[in-house]
Amino acid sequence: MTELIVVVGAAVLSGGRLLAARRSAPVELAGRWELPGGKVEPGESPERALVRELREELGVSAEVVRRVPGEYALRAPYVLRVWTVRLLAGSSEPLALQDHDALRWLTADEVWDVDWLDQDVPAVAEVARVVWGEFSPPPPLPVPVTESGAPPPNPRSSNAGGAIG
């Protein structure tokens, strides 16, 4: 049996808003939004991995607050575990330095305005529940159009405007 590899995801919170990051690579993930983070290295704790990844990817100094319940299956052998995180006093503002080409701070009302990676949707729903104290399900996916064969527009694709980095 293959060992699971933990990918740590950060629900970075500031002023009641959640930071979303748009991936720039690899090509199959580029343009979709995720929680910043990455793979835990051998011998590293998940919390240290989170702080390291946030420094590398966003240039921020951060501290882990608490684990968000759940473990979310990614492409095998990876699983995503999520923690809430806050920026330390004196930290730089996040910048899309590595792996991302845009960042957005999302309010509770805006959380489904970005096109999250499919596998992140349940994790983000849990973050929304934990952070904003409400169940905030994503909008339903459209029924596929069969007549013309044209793919329907994705209601979660609304990346225009408000992006930083």
Ligand SMILES: Nc1nc2c([nH]c(=O)n2[C@H]2C[C@H](O)[C@@H](COP(=O)(O)OP(=O)(O)OP(=O)(O)O)O2)c(=O)[nH]1
């Ligand atoms: N960081 C992060 N990765 C995610 C999320 N959802 C998701 O499917 N992934 C995938 C993308 C990648 O295949 C894998 C994490 O890889 P990564 O490229 O972010 O990790 P890393 O920074 O350690 O990268 P590397 O050293 O292997 O280049 O998990 C998410 O919300 N955050």
